Amino acid sequence: MESKPSFLSTLETMGDYDPDSMPVEQARQLIQQFLAPLTEYESINLCDSLQRTLAADILSPMNVPPHDYSAMDGYAVRSEDLAKAGRLAIIGSAFAGRVFKGHVAAGECVRIMTGALIPEGCDSVVMQEHVQVAGSFIEIGEGHLRGQNIRLVGEDITQGATVLTRGQIIRPAEMGLMASLGFSDVKVYRKLKVALFSTGDELQQPGTPLAPGEIYNSNRYTLLGMLGELGVEVIDMGTIRDDKASLKMALLDAAERADVIITSGGVSVGEADYIKQLLAEIGEVVFWKIAMKPGKPLAYGKIGTCHFFGLPGNPVAVMVTFQQFVRDALRALMGQQPKLIIEFQASCLSPIRKVPGRTEFQRGVLSKDKSGGWIVHTTGAQCSGILSSMSKANCFIVLPASQGNIEAGSTVQVQPF
Numbered sequence: 001m002e003s004k005p006s007f008l009s010t011l012e013t014m015g016d017y018d019p020d021s022m023p024v025e026q027a028r029q030l031i032q033q034f035l036a037p038l039t040e041y042e043s044i045n046l047c048d049s050l051q052r053t054l055a056a057d058i059l060s061p062m063n064v065p066p067h068d069y070s071a072m073d074g075y076a077v078r079s080e081d082l083a084k085a086g087r088l089a090i091i092g093s094a095f096a097g098r099v100f101k102g103h104v105a106a107g108e109c110v111r112i113m114t115g116a117l118i119p120e121g122c123d124s125v126v127m128q129e130h131v132q133v134a135g136s137f138i139e140i141g142e143g144h145l146r147g148q149n150i151r152l153v154g155e156d157i158t159q160g161a162t163v164l165t166r167g168q169i170i171r172p173a174e175m176g177l178m179a180s181l182g183f184s185d186v187k188v189y190r191k192l193k194v195a196l197f198s199t200g201d202e203l204q205q206p207g208t209p210l211a212p213g214e215i216y217n218s219n220r221y222t223l224l225g226m227l228g229e230l231g232v233e234v235i236d237m238g239t240i241r242d243d244k245a246s247l248k249m250a251l252l253d254a255a256e257r258a259d260v261i262i263t264s265g266g267v268s269v270g271e272a273d274y275i276k277q278l279l280a281e282i283g284e285v286v287f288w289k290i291a292m293k294p295g296k297p298l299a300y301g302k303i304g305t306c307h308f309f310g311l312p313g314n315p316v317a318v319m320v321t322f323q324q325f326v327r328d329a330l331r332a333l334m335g336q337q338p339k340l341i342i343e344f345q346a347s348c349l350s351p352i353r354k355v356p357g358r359t360e361f362q363r364g365v366l367s368k369d370k371s372g373g374w375i376v377h378t379t380g381a382q383c384s385g386i387l388s389s390m391s392k393a394n395c396f397i398v399l400p401a402s403q404g405n406i407e408a409g410s411t412v413q414v415q416p417f
């Protein structure tokens with residue numbers, strides 16, 4: 001085991017730090033202080049790069065477009081010939097990918113298609129709708145401008161320009177953008193390794209009949225889904241019994257193999273809730289309760305260099321705490337630039353009972369009223385065991401700690417999923 005991490009001294013400098021009931025915003029900031037992003041990177045094929053994180057800036061090796069191209073179907077002409085209305089001889093044609101090889105002299109033009117290279121001698125394109133074709137000649141009216149209907153070399157991107165920056169997550173647009181610049185491989189940070197296990201003697205795998213007292217393990221699946229959306233490498237350790245020795249072994253094993261450990265259950269204060277105790281024994285507890293609902297028991301700490309998130313057992317609380325804390329932490333560890341949290345105001349149609357003291361994340365259904373304003377109602381019963389409330393919801397209604405009861409028609413803050 002390595003020497004004691006320095007973060008405990010960081011904590012000591014935080015005056016109002018209360019590991020027993022951490023305000024949501026303070027918990028977020030505290031976690032951020034411990035997150036050192038990955039530095040190891042690898043080069044991978046662009047085809048496999050979706051969801052990965054750029055480990056280096058991307059500079060354009062070329063001008064885009066690399067030459068002058070036609071932006072329209074029509075006729076490539078010399079601007080001198082546009083000065084007055086007149087007749088031009090069609091001497092050939094140019095298509096996308098098929099270059100017109102000759103030189104265009106005064107009084108001549110070339111039939112041209114969108115995306116075709118502008119023939120030598122030409123500097124303007126007249127749309128086909130604006131000419132009269134008479135055999136091998138065209139008649140052009142007045143009012144055309146030099147350089148019209150041409151995509152100029154370097155107009156979109158100039159050679160050497162920074163197109164993407166390190167920390168950018170690669171989405172379909174970035175894959176296409178890099179391809180358009182000729183990259184076949186891309187330098188990305190290695191995948192973050194996240195070990196995952198559920199705790200609970202009552203848990204049974206779906207596909208097996210339930211004995212009395214058993215329930216199906218749903219947290220494993222919501223977590224696999226949410227981790228899948230982030231593109232991390234999951235080490236799925238299944239279910240571990242509420243047995244101190246087994247849990248300790250699982251934690252030590254996970255800390256050896258992963259960058260981050262995520263568990264669910266066993267963080268409350270019941271008889272068989274060993275997680276916090278074990279974290280203190282083999283690692284360090286930064287906090288273990290958050291002033292929020294759902295999700296009050298949420299342990300964060302470290303085991304060696306491995307980050308540890310002990311999520312609650314309640315299925316809704318697992319999703320809420322993952323989305324409010326773990327997801328951003330994993331993104332930071334993956335080297336990603338911080339993602340903007342989209343939050344705005346909506347008129348709340350449901351009255352909500354709330355006691356001041358904790359930040360609440362109610363599940364809401366957001367829509368627009370007839371005049372285009374945002375309205376939201378809750379999904380009904382907010383019991384933290386009911387996953388259907390997460391399935392029905394399309395947003396969180398975020399009620400700050402100081403807030404009391406909400407009357408129907410009040411303005412509330414919403415976070416769309």
Ligand code: AMP
Binds near residue numbers: 202215220
């Ligand atoms: P715990 O935090 O372990 O006390 O669990 C709180 C509640 O969540 C209990 O009702 C558990 O049965 C339930 N629970 C814990 N883990 C899971 C799981 N993986 N899937 C579904 N429910 C769970």
Ligand code: MG
Binds near residue numbers: 199201242265266
């Ligand atoms: Mg339990």
